[in-house]
Amino acid sequence: MLTWNSRVRIKAAVLLLVGLTASAFAKNPRQPRAPQAKAAAEKSKAAAPAGEKQPLSTRVVAYQIQAALDTREHKIKASETLTYKNLTGQPQQNFPFHLYLNAFQPQSTFMTEVRLYGTRGTGAESGWDPKHFGSITVTKLQVDGMGDLTNKMQFIQPDDHNTEDRTVFQAALPKPIPPGASVVFHMDFDDILPEVVERTGYKRDFYMVGQWFPKVGVWWKNQWNCHQFHATTEFFADFGTFDVNLIVPQSEIVGAGGDLVGSTNNPDGTKTLTFHSEDVHDFSWTASPHYTVVEDSWTGSTGTVKIHLLMSPGHMRSAPRYLHALKGTLAYYDQYVGPYPYDRITVVDPPHGALDAGGMEYPTLITAGTAWFMPRGLLAPEGVVEHEFGHQYWYAMVATNEFEEAWLDEGINSYLEVKVMDALYGKQTSILNFPFAQAGESQEQRTSYLSVPDFDPLTRFAWQFEGSNSYGGVTYGKTATVLLTLEKFLGEDKMREVMHQYFLRYRFTHPTGEDFLKTIQDVSGQDLHSYFDQAVSGTNILDYEIDDAHSDRVKWYEITRTGPKLYRTYVTVHRKGDFVFPVDVKITFDDKSSVLEHWDGRDRWIRYTYERPAQVASAEVDPDRKVWLDRNFFNNGRSIDGDDRAVHKLMNIWVFANEWISQLFAWIT
Numbered sequence: 310m311l312t313w314n315s316r317v318r319i320k321a322a323v324l325l326l327v328g329l330t331a332s333a334f335a336k337n338p339r340q341p342r343a344p345q346a347k348a349a350a351e352k353s354k355a356a357a358p359a360g361e362k363q364p365l366s367t368r369v370v371a372y373q374i375q376a377a378l379d380t381r382e383h384k385i386k387a388s389e390t391l392t393y394k395n396l397t398g399q400p401q402q403n404f405p406f407h408l409y410l411n412a413f414q415p416q417s418t419f420m421t422e423v424r425l426y427g428t429r430g431t432g433a434e435s436g437w438d439p440k441h442f443g444s445i446t447v448t449k450l451q452v453d454g455m456g457d458l459t460n461k462m463q464f465i466q467p468d469d470h471n472t473e474d475r476t477v478f479q480a481a482l483p484k485p486i487p488p489g490a491s492v493v494f495h496m497d498f499d500d501i502l503p504e505v506v507e508r509t510g511y512k513r514d515f516y517m518v519g520q521w522f523p524k525v526g527v528w529w530k531n532q533w534n535c536h537q538f539h540a541t542t543e544f545f546a547d548f549g550t551f552d553v554n555l556i557v558p559q560s561e562i563v564g565a566g567g568d569l570v571g572s573t574n575n576p577d578g579t580k581t582l583t584f585h586s587e588d589v590h591d592f593s594w595t596a597s598p599h600y601t602v603v604e605d606s607w608t609g610s611t612g613t614v615k616i617h618l619l620m621s622p623g624h625m626r627s628a629p630r631y632l633h634a635l636k637g638t639l640a641y642y643d644q645y646v647g648p649y650p651y652d653r654i655t656v657v658d659p660p661h662g663a664l665d666a667g668g669m670e671y672p673t674l675i676t677a678g679t680a681w682f683m684p685r686g687l688l689a690p691e692g693v694v695e696h697e698f699g700h701q702y703w704y705a706m707v708a709t710n711e712f713e714e715a716w717l718d719e720g721i722n723s724y725l726e727v728k729v730m731d732a733l734y735g736k737q738t739s740i741l742n743f744p745f746a747q748a749g750e751s752q753e754q755r756t757s758y759l760s761v762p763d764f765d766p767l768t769r770f771a772w773q774f775e776g777s778n779s780y781g782g783v784t785y786g787k788t789a790t791v792l793l794t795l796e797k798f799l800g801e802d803k804m805r806e807v808m809h810q811y812f813l814r815y816r817f818t819h820p821t822g823e824d825f826l827k828t829i830q831d832v833s834g835q836d837l838h839s840y841f842d843q844a845v846s847g848t849n850i851l852d853y854e855i856d857d858a859h860s861d862r863v864k865w866y867e868i869t870r871t872g873p874k875l876y877r878t879y880v881t882v883h884r885k886g887d888f889v890f891p892v893d894v895k896i897t898f899d900d901k902s903s904v905l906e907h908w909d910g911r912d913r914w915i916r917y918t919y920e921r922p923a924q925v926a927s928a929e930v931d932p933d934r935k936v937w938l939d940r941n942f943f944n945n946g947r948s949i950d951g952d953d954r955a956v957h958k959l960m961n962i963w964v965f966a967n968e969w970i971s972q973l974f975a976w977i978t
């Protein structure tokens with residue numbers, strides 16, 4: 310997820326994504342092969358006794374929730390039993406819980422930041438429609454063996470001490486839970502859903518219910534990790550099981566991040582739907598009487614995945630586009646990264662006016678986004694499905710801490726977005742594919758980074774970025790660009806192996822950025838500390854330019870110009886930015902001969918000198934466009950007779966189009 314601005318940016322980026330015909334993936338020669346993924350999948354299948362399913366994760370939590378939806382008041386009345394297994398290795402007495410829906414209150418930290426960033430309403434007089442407020446109230450807390458602890462609940466604000474923020478509470482137990490023991494919490498709670506805002510809520514009779522129940526924090530790095538809900542933060546939770554009973558009117562069509570294991574009609578016109586899900590860390594659901602359900606399936610290395618597509622009225626034309634992107638993404642990830650172990654994926658298409666519920670990920674359930682007029686050349690529906698499905702690997706399975714290291718989810722996901730979208734829809738056409746305008750995903754990621762190149766490092770805690778634009782441009786765009794540059798440096802096969810190993814080693818374990826960087830070093834066998842220091846934890850800008858390229862006659866003092874002419878050519882390359890990175894330099898002469906130099910970039914400049922019977926025709930830094938981090942491609946080359954203005958002009962049109970489309974989608978959401 311993102312903040313408003315970044316979400317609009319991603320949505321626009323996503324929205325910039327372009328589609329293609331149904332056979333493209335099958336025909337694409339760039340399809341990756343990763344025999345390791347298949348071998349690993351086979352092995353894990355073989356290890357489990359027939360008929361018995363091994364848990365994929367260390368199951369810390371077991372949630373049982375009973376929830377009744379009131380469609381008149383847009384409220385949910387619910388009770389929750391949480392069994393928490395103390396695997397922290399020490400006694401635990403104080404348990405923090407998230408109450409995410411309380412972010413949608415006027416004085417919350419989330420809202421304060423939203424006003425600061427100007428992402429929802431700007432200016433002193435601009436208001437916020439109260440229909441977008443929402444809340445969650447825990448009315449009762451009991452703990453097995455310890456009685457009623459409702460009055461032991463206390464709101465805490467570990468991040469900013471804003472005492473008006475009620476997105477985290479702590480329950481102090483009268484006695485500690487020993488290591489290895491379990492504690493059972495019983496809670497009653499009431500949700501007031503907002504009209505759709507930040508991916509959650511209702512719009513007319515459509516419901517997208519996410520982050521809607523009290524969720525315990527994570528014991529991580531030897532302390533509780535339970536941050537407040539911020540304008541730029543996402544989520545972090547432990548794995549376990551969910552058993553959820555939803556009571557909704559019988560007319561509702563419901564989709565959820567779980568298997569439907571029971572359905573009972575009640576005498577009062579409602580029905581109770583029972584869902585079960587395991588080895589996940591969240592549960593979300595949607596309801597609407599107007600969905601058209603499209604059932605499909607895809608078979609990969611671990612078996613068949615059922616696809617449930619819930620389409621809103623007027624959007625059916627986008628259904629094949631969603632399915633094509635989803636199946637293509639499933640196949641790419643299966644081969645490039647590793648197996649998708651769940652047997653289902655639900656895609657929710659929000660109705661007209663509820664696009665704000667789109668573009669979000671939950672375990673085994675994602676929300677997409679389209680419009681009845683969506684042209685084929687604008688690959689928004691494809692891009693959003695690819696992006697949100699990608700999160701199943703990073704957010705849902707690897708499950709890094711999105712509050713503190715958002716780049717490991719959104720950033721790695723954005724890098725894979727480039728890979729998948731380019732493979733499915735073409736490098737130059739994976740965002741826009743019109744006869745009059747085309748654009749590719751990697752360019753979009755780079756452009757988004759370059760709009761905010763030096764405010765924040767990737768490693769900043771998500772709520773501590775300079776603003777939501779910097780959060781979006783750096784977390785998504787810069788990470789993708791950093792990894793694309795690394796891919797060119799290491800080679801695509803090596804990078805594929807990095808991603809594959811990282812996923813296999815760390816799925817279901819909450820790894821850290823260090824784990825990711827260590828994997829890159831291990832797999833590549835290279836010392837990349839200097840690159841990581843600058844690209845990951847630094848804000849240095851990378852920019853190389855050809856400062857000078859000219860030729861001079863060696864015997865310039867000879868007045869009679871007879872015989873073969875010998876020239877001395879000088880090419881000066883300048884490292885304009887502080888980012889040091891090795892680059893190639895290609896010098897071409899007017900007799901078509903050329904020289905390829907390799908500069909380590911450590912000094913501030915270097916001069917190459919040649920003597921040959923030809924003059925320099927052009928000089929170019931990074932002629933193969935490997936260094937995507939380079940801020941300015943225009944100064945990379947110097948052509949002695951050429952005219953670079955056309956290139957400048959084209960680039961400006963692209964930047965303008967990008968901005969324009971971002972704005973367009975900001976208006977219509």
Ligand SMILES: [Zn+2]
Pocket residue numbers: 310696700719722
């Ligand atoms: Zn995302």
